[in-house]
Amino acid sequence: MNAKQTGSFYTPKSLVNYMSTYALEKGHSLAVLEPSAGDGRFIEKFYNYAKKIDAIEIDNYKINNLTDKWHEKVELICADFVQFSLESERKYNLIIGNPPYITKKVLSETERNKSLELVKYWSLSDSIFQNLWVSFVLGAVKLLDHNGAIFFVLPFEFLQVHYAEKLRVFLEEKFNVIEITTFKESVFPDIEQDVCLVYLTNKEGIEPIVKYTTVKNVEDFKPLEYSEIKRNKPLKKWSNSILNDDEIELLKDLSVKYTKISDLGDISPGIVTGANSFFILNNSAMQKLKSEPYTIPILQKGSIIGSLLLFSEDDFNQLVTADKNTWMLNLNGIETSELSLELQDYLSNGRKLKLHERYKCGKRKLWYEVPVIQSGELMFFKRYNRLPRLVVNKAGIYTTDISYNVRLHGEFDAQSVAFCFYNSLTITLCEYNGRFYGGGVGELVPSEFKSLCLPYKRVDKQKVQKLDSMLRTNKPIEKVMEFVDSVVLNDLTENDLELLKKIRMKYLMRRLKIEV
Structure with missing residues (x-):
């Protein structure tokens, strides 16, 4: 060794x-x-x-x-x-x-x-x-x-x-x-x-x-x-x-006042293919294999969509045009004889690469039938750098397990939930609940994400659009949070908001090893 x-x-x-x-x-x-x-x-x-x-x-x-x-x-x-x-x-x-x-x-x-x-x-x-x-x-x-x-x-x-x-x-x-x-x-x-x-x-x-x-x-x-x-x-x-005792108690006291993420709806990780590079194709490869009838739109990496609040069909089409890997083979219940010769050869090559022996693929009845996990109205990307991200899935696409998909109960509005997420308390709780790895990458496992609290309220479309624009144009994170706080945390004192900022900065300085 x-x-x-x-x-x-x-x-x-x-x-x-x-x-x-x-x-x-x-x-x-x-x-x-x-x-x-x-x-x-x-x-x-x-x-x-x-x-x-x-x-x-x-x-x-x-x-x-x-x-x-x-x-x-x-x-x-x-x-x-x-x-x-x-x-x-x-x-x-x-x-x-x-x-x-x-x-x-x-x-x-x-x-x-x-x-x-x-x-x-x-x-x-x-x-x-x-x-x-x-x-x-x-x-x-x-x-x-x-x-x-x-x-x-x-x-x-x-x-x-x-x-x-x-x-x-x-x-x-x-x-x-x-x-x-x-x-x-x-x-x-x-x-x-x-x-x-x-x-x-x-x-x-x-x-x-x-x-x-x-x-x-x-x-x-x-x-x-x-x-x-x-x-x-x-x-x-x-x-x-x-943190000291007072800072921990502030987070605990504020958390009980608001809605838990777990109460918003059903939450599940995305699709695990077992071999992303094989099952997830770009547009050129999909056309070459003549596999369009057997594909579903998917987001493989959160980094390719940049910073935004509302992920639309236009955003997805831009990824397709840029030839990003956005189509997953969905061969569940399909007889191989129905497939194009090109796609049949592609599957044969997968066996030559011994993909059927990989852990996830080998557990399936047919190694190439990837279980499809239902998409959600919201996508939370479990790993993040400076700012955790909750995005509205207006395009209705699927995701790999890079994200947790949130399917909301009827009384909650997806755009309002996403807007409310970017407040000082919830973002600070991501640091408190989560963990980080070498290089400073933050992560929330499912139980940690579900235990976050969110000060939910209905937000008008104009404010939602403004936040989407602020994120897309890379406005400073502090300005983004101040805007959201002014809408959803206007019941907190200035002292509480300043303390939340101080707590979050402590975590960022440690996790990213930078002065903030």
């Missing part, structure tokens, strides 16, 4: 220095464990202070290198840390390091079973084990002394992904002090993976607290942002501890 597969990205020495100094200042130096020793960077920092250091490393070559360098207080153990944590009765008052980030898909069955045994030890759901760093966290908790501390470099996703939610709740039950440090600049620029520092410990006689600090980079640990959470625990997502 390469470095990315084995999670072998060494911790920058400046970060090792910071973490070690911080732990020493907290008095954690009696018995220290480094569960993934690597080249021994953490050992070096504690050698002159700790009474006992255990260093575990699975790679025998690395252990031999460390043996030449360290002796006396350091016990070098060539072992699988997960196995060690299951078997050992040792206790430590500091467990520190940068565990490997290895998806369970590349682990052997034996390795996966060890991790699942550790999950079961804590009576947790198997679903939390998706990556080896989870096992290192659970193993560290098992080996920790009552008043000890864990200090790990973890992927930022730990703070927000759904599969780790039960792990976060578990840790909030185990520790009354949780300190999170995030970085404005990338720590590991060679990988699209943001990281954070997580410090876990217990202090007697204090109210449970989550502290969240943002610093510039591994060379500059001066706090840029700092917040504390005491009242709003447990947190569903630790990434939201970027």
